[in-house]
Amino acid sequence: MWNVRVRLSSSTLLSALALVGSALGCGDSDPIDADCDEAIPITPDIDARVDFPVRWERRGDLTYGEPVVLAIPPGLAGLAFALEDPNAMAGFRVALDGDLVVDVVDEFGEGPWFHYEDRLAVLQFPMDEASGPPRGCVAIEPVLFGASGADEGTLHVMTQSGLGTQITIAPILVADTFIDDTTLRAALGEAVRVYQDAGAPGLVLDEPTTIDWPSAFVDDTTSELDQLRASVVLADERTIPVLIVQDFLEPGTFGLAAGVPGPNGVLGTSWSGVVLSVDTHLSADGTTIEAALLGETLAHELGHQLGLFHTTEAEGGEHDPLADTPECPASRDTDGDGELSVPECLEEGGRNVMFWTAEDGIRQRELSPTQVAILAASPVAR
Numbered sequence: 001m002w003n004v005r006v007r008l009s010s011s012t013l014l015s016a017l018a019l020v021g022s023a024l025g026c027g028d029s030d031p032i033d034a035d036c037d038e039a040i041p042i043t044p045d046i047d048a049r050v051d052f053p054v055r056w057e058r059r060g061d062l063t064y065g066e067p068v069v070l071a072i073p074p075g076l077a078g079l080a081f082a083l084e085d086p087n088a089m090a091g092f093r094v095a096l097d098g099d100l101v102v103d104v105v106d107e108f109g110e111g112p113w114f115h116y117e118d119r120l121a122v123l124q125f126p127m128d129e130a131s132g133p134p135r136g137c138v139a140i141e142p143v144l145f146g147a148s149g150a151d152e153g154t155l156h157v158m159t160q161s162g163l164g165t166q167i168t169i170a171p172i173l174v175a176d177t178f179i180d181d182t183t184l185r186a187a188l189g190e191a192v193r194v195y196q197d198a199g200a201p202g203l204v205l206d207e208p209t210t211i212d213w214p215s216a217f218v219d220d221t222t223s224e225l226d227q228l229r230a231s232v233v234l235a236d237e238r239t240i241p242v243l244i245v246q247d248f249l250e251p252g253t254f255g256l257a258a259g260v261p262g263p264n265g266v267l268g269t270s271w272s273g274v275v276l277s278v279d280t281h282l283s284a285d286g287t288t289i290e291a292a293l294l295g296e297t298l299a300h301e302l303g304h305q306l307g308l309f310h311t312t313e314a315e316g317g318e319h320d321p322l323a324d325t326p327e328c329p330a331s332r333d334t335d336g337d338g339e340l341s342v343p344e345c346l347e348e349g350g351r352n353v354m355f356w357t358a359e360d361g362i363r364q365r366e367l368s369p370t371q372v373a374i375l376a377a378s379p380v381a382r
């Protein structure tokens with residue numbers, strides 16, 4: 001009945017991509033009021049998170065944080081910012097040596113970040129071949145679209161000095177979600193093999209645990225999923241939670257990443273972690289879980305959470321910002337149903353981990369060198 005082969009990321013992603021090209025700013029943005037002589041030095045030899053307090057100031061409909069000005073050394077592999085406000089949608093304006101490079105107010109949605117205001121603001125460098133961590137004076141100005149409930153917020157800054165070779169994930173069964181241990185380990189093992197075979201950082205698995213929650217069936221259309229992700233507590237902030245639910249209340253979704261990317265390196269936020277449905281991976285007989293497919297879904301959602309977009313979106317008009325991933329054009333929609341299927345795109349990214357949808361019997365285990373490089377530059381890779 002619900003043979004929907006969609007692997008969604010955040011529900012807002014598609015609408016944000018649709019805005020690209022239609023609502024770009026006119027270039028008259030206000031500069032960020034930042035003094036580079038006062039920049040806070042970030043040392044190149046630490047892989048750490050630094051939290052900066054942000055004082056809010058209301059200006060019209062928006063609320064601005066006093067800019068955090070950093071002196072970034074050369075040679076960083078990765079750099080990311082994250083900020084969440086309990087009341088308002090958030091985003092960033094970023095200037096390099098005085099020039100705006102990201103502007104959520106006047107030039108939202110531009111690649112390679114496709115940054116727009118959202119429940120949780122995240123910016124990551126790199127997002128493609130050309131957006132590696134800047135060096136020099138970097139001014140970060142947080143913006144809230146509305147009023148904050150607090151006088152102060154927290155800007156998280158994560159750095160990565162070199163390319164990482166391992167990413168740790170923590171499988172967490174939600175409430176009484178049932179999946180037999182053999183199948184769970186087979187699925188996790190498949191995700192490990194996908195990353196390994198593609199030359200991506202190795203996935204290191206924590207032992208599966210269980211989290212208390214009212215139900216194994218979770219509503220992804222309300223704030224329940226945000227609350228679930230925010231409730232996860234792990235000893236290591238650089239571990240990515242993988243929440244496993246029996247299903248979403250509205251069935252048909254394989255899994256969800258929180259953002260592209262998520263706030264990796266920060267736990268306890270509404271976007272900390274990915275979520276997988278067990279029951280969506282049942283085979284046609286309704287009893288067998290397709291472990292390999294579940295593993296591929298995990299590989300896919302982790303890809304989003306770490307900064308990878310779909311190589312090709314459903315209708316073929318939008319593609320990721322990477323030069324070396326295959327793009328499947330809309331003209332390949334040979335059956336004319338308005339959507340590109342895996343068989344229609346076999347030679348043009350249908351086998352890529354980050355293709356927008358899956359297909360029975362066709363494995364999706366490919367990642368391009370740039371996709372691998374972005375995974376390795378994540379602040380949580382080590």
Ligand SMILES: [Zn+2]
Binds near residue numbers: 007009300310
């Ligand atoms: Zn996806």
